[in-house]
Amino acid sequence: MSQGLGQGGLGQDGFRRESLGQVFSRWPSLASANDGSPAADALPAWMLSAPRRRWPDLVEDGTKAVLAVLVPVLLVGWGLAAGPPASVAMAGLLVAGVLVALLGTLHVARLRRALRASEAQFSAIFERAGISMWREDWSAVGETIAALRLAGVTDIEGYFAARPSELRELCGRVLIKDVNAFTLEETGAPDKAAFVGPLDRLLPETDQTFVQWLVALGRGDRFFRSEAHIVRADGQQSDVLFTAMLPRERAEFCDLLITSLDITAYKQAQARLAAAEGDLARAARSITVGAVSASIAHEVNTPLAAIAANAQASLRWLKRPDPDLAEVTAALEDVVSEARRARDVVARTRSLFGTASLALAPVDLVEAAREATLLAERDLRANGATVLITADPDLPPVTGDLVQIEQVLVNLLVNAAQAMAGSSGRRDVAITVRGDPGAVRVTVSDTGPGVPPEQRARIFEPFHSTKPGGMGMGLAICRSCIDAHGGDLWLDDAPGGGAAFHVRVPTACRSPA
Amino acid sequence: MPVSGLTPRSVAIVDDDPAIRLALTRLVGSLGYAPMPFETGGHLLAALGAVEPGCVVTDLQMPGLSGLDLLRQLRLRRPRLRVILVTAYPSDANRRRALACGAFAYLAKPFEAEELERCLARAFDTP
Secondary structure (H helix, E strand, O other): OOOOOOOOOEOOOOOEOOOOOOOOOOOOOOOOOOOOOOOHHHOOHHHHOOOOOOHHHHHHHHHHHHHHHHHHHHHHHHHHHHOHHHHHHHHHHHHHHHHHHHHHHHHHHHHHHHHHHHHHHHHHHHHHOOOEEEEEEOHHHHHHHHHHHHOOOOOHHHHHHOOHHHHHHHHHOOEEEEEOHHHHHHHOOOOHHHOOEEHHHOOOOOOOOHHHHHHHHHHOOOEEEEEEEEEOOOOOEEEEEEEEEOOOOHHHHHHEEEEEEEOHHHHHHHHHHHHHHHHHHHHHHHHHHHHHHHHHHHHHHHHHHHHHHHHHHHHHHHOOOOOOHHHHHHHHHHHHHHHHHHHHHHHHHHHHOOHHHOOOEEEOHHHHHHHHHHHOHHHHHHOOOEEEEEEOOOOOOEEEOHHHHHHHHHHHHHHHHHHOOOOOOOOEEEEEEEEEOOEEEEEEEEOOOOOOHHHHOOOOOOOOOOOOOOOOOHHHHHHHHHHHOOOEEEEEEOOOOOEEEEEEEEOOOOOOO | OOOOOOOOOEEEEEOOOHHHHHHHHHHHHHOOOEEEEEOOHHHHHHHEOOEOOOEEEEEOOOOOOOHHHHHHHHHHHOOOOEEEEEEOOOOHHHHHHHHHOOOOEEEEOOOOHHHHHHHHHHHHHOO
16 A cells, blocks of 8 residues: 655654645745645635535525515415405505515615626736636536545545556546736736636656645645646646645635746746856766876876886896896885785775765655655756655654665656656656665666567676766666665566566664674 | 996896885796885885886885885986886776876786786887
């Protein structure tokens, strides 16, 4: 069974499980979770009962009108039948009845005027507001969530992770009814038709935000916001921050008011910053690697030079008519000791990059997978990949270096996304986090072409690359990183035919070698 | 005719690493030259006058006086003395710098005995 990833607060292990979902960028996000999730008894009424037709509302107005006409008519009829004295009294009552009906009609007219004024005011506020506002019909979502809750489904995200087409269909049943003038102004859209219609026309297949709204609704949140990447019918793309007060009554689902903030420039600046940071990190890495390899070369070349010189001197002495065996022996002894020196240099180099440099701490692999997804967001989106995360409940933390484990997962996610870039079908990356005896295993599987069996043995070797221009170090580094944790990294077939990479990290601390 | 004229076919070897110094001393000896090992460039400069090597084989990276520093000093005091620079830290930049300073040859460690033999032969036999 998959775990609801949106549970906030501290787990039994004292491990922090972040409230999920609203954060979709690697930099401090504009989207944020609302504070404190409500207790179960604070769930809104719409979720706790089956939908009912509201007869009282329907009957109320009709009853009043029927009584206002029917009572005077009955009284007059009765007066005529009873004779003259009663007729006078009845005539009085008739007049009174007519007056009541007249006043009632006037009252209704006044109410209608007030309603029209109120509607005009709402319309003016909606149209003239200096922020983009959308009116959407989420009735289908309200009914679906309420039905799921009544059926005992509490893990909304897990439910839909297993049913992606159902999720997409539900997204298509959310209707954008109207957008205000500022929306057109801000986006440069020709008319409202660019927006009005089913929501799935705007959200690309790779969208990961819609399901988070369902999770928030299922949690009974009062308010929610999330970043989303939208693609309009005319091809225009933008990043927006959607915010809405969530319905407290079932009736409110048919008219959700959502504000939208265009954060395209902000996201582009973020992307530029991230790219610059990546370039800088790469440059720093290559400088470091250059300096380190030069220093290693110096350390290794020195004993090699001594070995070569001693060996060659020995050969020359041996070739003389009267070989100086004492000199040859001394030189060969130095050859042996210099070979030991070279071996020690190699051993020191290995320990430099071994477990000694791991910053070990308890690591929540579910959280690490989620963070890695955010870090790889741009590559995933660029390759049109959708990520689905499922996890066993109550997984223990593993002992590891969070940054290194995240880096391994980012590497696997980017590889998965790139592997599917050329495929025409669905591009799903499934991350599953499962408990193994004494360990936790993260599996990253894709729906790409998979890895041919003849390449599997070599794929983890250094300098073996299947990508044009690739250095072939990614998976080699990943494996040595997981090895240093006392874990395993291996590859097999994903159920759908793609590749499945498994990262297994032990829960217990392994003392660094 | 030998270059220095005073100590024919003698080769000064300057390297701070004792293992290399000893190995080079043996190799140079096995090639038929008279090796003169020095731990630092300073020691060689101090000994000049008392000894006059026909050629110098020096390491490039050394603490204190580097191989290039030694080369520059020798160019001033013994302009015709041939200096061969060896390094375990080979790079094009180092090679350019060494040759620009007037080095006779530049060898990357580890090198073949024949390479050193050819260099020494050229150093002694070229006028």
